[in-house]
Amino acid sequence: MKFFNFHLMPYAAADLDAIEKNGSAWVTYSNSNYDPIKGAELYHNYLDELEYAEELGFDGVVLNEHHQTAYGMMPTPGVLAGALARSLKKIKIAILGRALPLVSNPLVIAEEYAMLDNLTRGRFIAGFVRGIGAEYHAMGVNPGFSHERFQEAHDLIMQAWTRPGPFEFVGKHYHMRYVNPWPRPYQDPHPPIWVPSQGSADTIKWAARMGYTYCQTLSPIAVVAGFFQMYRDAAEAAGRPASSDQLAWSNSIYIAETDEKALKEAKPHLEALTNRFLKMPIEMLLPPGYTSVESMKRIRAAKVVGKVQTAEDLVKSGVVLVGSPNTVREKLEEYQELAGFNTSLTKTQFGTMPTSQARTNAAAIAEELLPYFRAKAPTKAAAE
Amino acid sequence: MPEPQLQHLDMRGFALPYRRAGSGPTVLFLHGAGGAGGWTPWHAKLAESVDLIAPEHPGWDSAETPDWLDHTTDLAFFYLDVMDRLGLENAHLVGHSLGGWTAAEVAIRNTSRLSSLTLLCAVGLHADGMQAADGFLQPPEERVKTLVYSAQHQQMMLERALDPDLLDLSLKNSMIAAKLLWQPRNYNPQLSKWLHRIDVPTLLLWGADDQIAPPAIADAYEALIPDTKKVMIDECGHIPPMEQTAAFLSNLTAFVQENAA
Numbered sequence: 001m002k003f004f005n006f007h008l009m010p011y012a013a014a015d016l017d018a019i020e021k022n023g024s025a026w027v028t029y030s031n032s033n034y035d036p037i038k039g040a041e042l043y044h045n046y047l048d049e050l051e052y053a054e055e056l057g058f059d060g061v062v063l064n065e066h067h068q069t070a071y072g073m074m075p076t077p078g079v080l081a082g083a084l085a086r087s088l089k090k091i092k093i094a095i096l097g098r099a100l101p102l103v104s105n106p107l108v109i110a111e112e113y114a115m116l117d118n119l120t121r122g123r124f125i126a127g128f129v130r131g132i133g134a135e136y137h138a139m140g141v142n143p144g145f146s147h148e149r150f151q152e153a154h155d156l157i158m159q160a161w162t163r164p165g166p167f168e169f170v171g172k173h174y175h176m177r178y179v180n181p182w183p184r185p186y187q188d189p190h191p192p193i194w195v196p197s198q199g200s201a202d203t204i205k206w207a208a209r210m211g212y213t214y215c216q217t218l219s220p221i222a223v224v225a226g227f228f229q230m231y232r233d234a235a236e237a238a239g240r241p242a243s244s245d246q247l248a249w250s251n252s253i254y255i256a257e258t259d260e261k262a263l264k265e266a267k268p269h270l271e272a273l274t275n276r277f278l279k280m281p282i283e284m285l286l287p288p289g290y291t292s293v294e295s296m297k298r299i300r301a302a303k304v305v306g307k308v309q310t311a312e313d314l315v316k317s318g319v320v321l322v323g324s325p326n327t328v329r330e331k332l333e334e335y336q337e338l339a340g341f342n343t344s345l346t347k348t349q350f351g352t353m354p355t356s357q358a359r360t361n362a363a364a365i366a367e368e369l370l371p372y373f374r375a376k377a378p379t380k381a382a383a384e
Numbered sequence: 385m386p387e388p389q390l391q392h393l394d395m396r397g398f399a400l401p402y403r404r405a406g407s408g409p410t411v412l413f414l415h416g417a418g419g420a421g422g423w424t425p426w427h428a429k430l431a432e433s434v435d436l437i438a439p440e441h442p443g444w445d446s447a448e449t450p451d452w453l454d455h456t457t458d459l460a461f462f463y464l465d466v467m468d469r470l471g472l473e474n475a476h477l478v479g480h481s482l483g484g485w486t487a488a489e490v491a492i493r494n495t496s497r498l499s500s501l502t503l504l505c506a507v508g509l510h511a512d513g514m515q516a517a518d519g520f521l522q523p524p525e526e527r528v529k530t531l532v533y534s535a536q537h538q539q540m541m542l543e544r545a546l547d548p549d550l551l552d553l554s555l556k557n558s559m560i561a562a563k564l565l566w567q568p569r570n571y572n573p574q575l576s577k578w579l580h581r582i583d584v585p586t587l588l589l590w591g592a593d594d595q596i597a598p599p600a601i602a603d604a605y606e607a608l609i610p611d612t613k614k615v616m617i618d619e620c621g622h623i624p625p626m627e628q629t630a631a632f633l634s635n636l637t638a639f640v641q642e643n644a645a
Contacts, residue, residue, distance in 0.1 A: 027521075136566075137521060144563035145454075283521050287566075288558035296555055 001336060001373040004094060005053035005362065006062035006250060006345040008273075009046045009080075011070040012352045013038040016276045024280040025070040026134045039073060045355040047080065049348070051087050052359060056366035060092030060125070062345050064196075065099055067131075068138035071277040078112045085119035093120055096196045096215060096345075097127025101146045102139045106153035106174060110160040110181050117186040126191040127215075128154055132198070133285045144289030147202075149173050161190040194248065199227050200291065208234035208242060215248040215345060218278075221318030224249055225339035232340070244342035244378050249335070252320040252347040255364040259323040265357065266322045267311040272351035274309050325368035332369065333376070340378045387423045388431075390446065393439075395465060401446050402439035406431030409499070409644040410472055413438045414463065416481030416505075416623075417561035419445050419553065426625045426633065433637050434476070439466070441483075443560030445553065456482070456508070456564045456572060460489030467497045474645035478502040478636065481597060481622065482565060485572070488605070491586075492578040500643040502587040502636060503605060505622050507570040511600035516570065519596060520562065530595040533621040570597075579608035586612045587639045589632070591620035613639070 011034065018033060019025045050061040061084060063077040074080060077095045084093055093116065098109045117124040130150045136143040152171040156179070159169065165180025185191055196215035197203040207214040208231045216224045228247045235242035252270065256262035286296055314320045318335060321328045336342070348365060349358035388405040403423055411434045415421065420440040430436050441459060443449040452458055463486065467475065477498050479487030484506025491501050517530035524545040528538040544550060586609045590602045599616065606612045617624050617631045624632040 140567050140569075142563065142566040144559065144566065281521075281523055283523060287520060288555070288562035289566075293552065293555045293559065297551070300551075 001341075001376055002059040002245070002343045003365075003370055003373070004060040004062045004092070004248075004343065004345045005050060005058045006064075006096075006347050007046055007050055007349060008064065008072045008347065009042070009074050010273070010277055010351060011039065011073055012042055012354070014070045014277075014352075016272055016352070019070065019276045019279075024284060025277050026280050026284060027068050027137045029070055031068075033070070043073065043080075046349070047083060047087075049355060049358055049362065050084060052362060053348075054088050054091045056362055057370050058091060058366070060094055060123075061088065062094045062096055064096050064127070065129075065131070067102075067135050069134070069277075078116065081116050081124075082119065085116060085124075088120075088123075090123075092123045092125055094125035094194060095127050096125075096194055097129040099129050099131030099135055100153035100157070101149035102131055102135055102141050103153070105176075106156050107160060107176065107179065107181055109153070110157040111183075113157075113191060114161065114181060114183050114185045117191050118183050120186070122186040122191075124187070124191045125194055127194045127196060128157075128212075129196055130203075130290075133287045133290045134280055136287050136290060137284060142289070143287040145173065146290055158190070161185050196250070199223065200295070201230065204230050205234040207231065209238040209240075211235070211240050211242075211246070213246045213248055213343070215250055215343075217250050218319055221249075221335045221339060224318075224335075224341075228339045228341060244340050247339070247341040248343035248345050249339060249341045250345040250347075252350045253328060253332075253365055253369070254320070254322045254348075254361055255325055255328050255368055256361075257324060259327050262323045262327075263311060263315070266320075266353075269351035269353040270311040270314055270320060270322070271309075274314065274351075277351060325364070329369060329372055332373070336373075336376070336378050342377050344373075387428070390440075393466065393469060395462070395469060398442065398448065398450050400439055400442065400466065402437060403427075404435070404437045406434055406436050408434045409640050410435040410437065410475040411640060412463070412467070412472065412475055412477050414477070414479040414483030414486050415439075415441065415444070416483050417557070417565060418481075419557045424625075426629050429629070429633055430637070434640060437470070441560075443563075444557050449560060453560070454563065456485055457489055459486045459564070460493065463487075463490050464494055472497045474499040476500045476502065476640045476643070478504060479506060480504040480625070481507055482561065482570075484508065484597075485570075485575075488575060488579065488582070489572070491582045491584065492575070495582060495584045498584045499645055500585045500587065500639065501582060502589055502639060503602075504589045504624065504632075504636075505591055505594050505597045506588075506605065507565070507597045507601065508572060508575055509601050509604045509608075510568070510571045510573070511598070511604040514598045514600040515595075516598055517595045518569075520566070531622050532627050533591065533593045533619050534627065537621075537623075537627050576604070576608055579605065580610060582609045582611075584611070585639075585643050587635070588612055588614040589624065589635055589639075590614070590616050591622055591624050591627070592616040592618050593620060594622045596622040 022029045065077050066072040067075045113126045166178045169176040169179045194213040195207040214231050254266035315322050348362040388403040392399040440447045477487045484503040485508025528541040588602045617628045620628040
């Protein structure tokens with residue numbers, strides 16, 4: 001199994017009570033609560049943590065994009081990837097991703113990703129996402145055109161990377177007289193494409209048909225297993241059976257000497273992430289048109305949005321892995337077998353966790369998990 | 385008067401659902417983003433003095449959602465076609481909220497079939513400094529407070545918003561509403577350039593306490609449309625036909641009679 005160190009870069013200095021009072025850390029939580037002195041310190045701590053991941057033997061690092069939120073300070077992940085492109089010498093850099101429908105000209109993403117692929121000499125992984133519903137409030141982009149714009153932007157970027165320019169692109173949302181971006185990607189024909197999702201069936205099946213790596217965000221492991229099976233089935237049906245490397249589970253892992261100690265240390269930070277940084281009203285998460293009426297009804301009926309979860313709940317349902325080295329190894333092995341993934345996108349820092357604690361945790365994961373899982377692949381996967 | 389049957393008008397393969405009843409001057413009523421709401425007591429009352437045509441917009445209520453509907457101007461061109469198809473003469477175009485914006489978009493293009501225009505709590509313009517509520521971000525409990533003025537109507541609207549039998553319909557309507565209203569939020573920055581073209585008498589009928597289309601929008605329309613009459617209804621939010629039915633009906637019917645051919 002491959003391990004990527006996934007950083008959300010939360011504004012860990014946030015006043016959690018103020019977020020609670022506002023109802024969300026997104027869109028309406030005033031940026032007057034952002035202290036640039038503390039923010040700058042956090043950026044550097046987080047970049048240091050990702051550079052440490054290379055020393056520790058992780059296979060890569062992961063960044064992502066969110067707007068107008070204390071949940072993550074990466075509206076422009078390419079800035080941070082650019083910084084890491086020079087300091088990381090061996091491991092991969094993934095941006096999961098840029099949210100394609102949010103830009104009025106997707107060629108800027110084709111250009112940015114191609115630059116990063118050149119800077120890293122082919123160590124770059126290109127993530128394409130639609131962005132969560134809150135981004136459509138934050139960025140003034142119509143959620144009713146989200147699916148159309150994602151597909152069209154994807155087509156434009158892939159053509160920009162693979163067709164000799166200049167050529168003309170005429171779509172419904174994007175109209176480019178000249179498509180001829182310099183530089184071209186370093187990898188031939190283009191960087192690997194990874195597609196994260198909260199579990200949209202359309203996205204899972206599309207990623208499988210296209211042969212793109214699918215990344216499942218924060219979900220209980222049983223649900224993850226179902227989504228990964230859906231991917232394998234769709235890949236099989238499309239005549240391109242999936243390898244388990246194409247399935248990536250996004251998780252948080254925390255290791256300490258004993259289960260009790262690990263839970264005690266991780267608890268405030270996991271709960272800050274889940275119940276403060278991630279919290280948003282359903283109107284913000286699911287603006288009309290972002291997803292189908294059927295999906296909206298299913299999500300509303302499940303009544304999971306905004307539900308308070310304790311660290312114990314998250315451990316029990318297998319959203320996160322917390323415990324002694326033995327416990328976490330056993331659980332991860334069990335989950336890998338159950339869901340059939342061979343890529344772990346692991347947050348070693350989450351919520352309000354201070355950098356010293358995050359670094360100790362990352363080192364423990366590197367020591368206790370990386371060597372053990374290095375050559376271990378799930379037995380299920382393509383054959384099933 | 386019995387409730388009129390829902391009929392369908394064939395518009396180049398698209399079936400437009402509409403109800404029509406009454407006699408007298410023809411009123412084409414374009415509903416707002418919340419939907420047509422069926423045939424209610426105020427529809428029946430209005431149809432006692434006019435020939436009322438009340439369609440369900442493409443994408444709303446029982447109507448199919450056509451591929452061509454991406455913008456409010458698409459809806460405006462569609463209703464220009466509808467007026468041609470129905471052969472309307474000397475009609476009175478009335479639009480509420482999003483329907484009011486649509487009616488203004490119709491009227492800047494062609495008023496040859498119109499005798500008057502009524503914008504009822506219309507959106508479509510942005511007025512400097514106005515503070516409009518964001519209905520897309522509010523939970524239902526907050527939304528009803530900005531939608532209507534009285535506690536009694538807020539409670540009625542909340543019960544309707546939480547009624548599981550109406551959930552499918554409200555989700556459907558919100559999808560198409562978001563498509564037309566999201567960005568720029570509730571307006572077309574091009575519209576103000578052409579409002580001088582409206583050459584029929586125009587009634588600006590408004591809830592004085594409207595927080596969705598604040599009265600500043602009525603002022604902006606008043607400044608740009610040549611022949612206007614502005615009437616503010618007291619103790620009234622964004623839905624005068626429901627909240628101040630009598631004032632809505634008396635002002636509208638008087639204006640229609642005044643300007644009947």
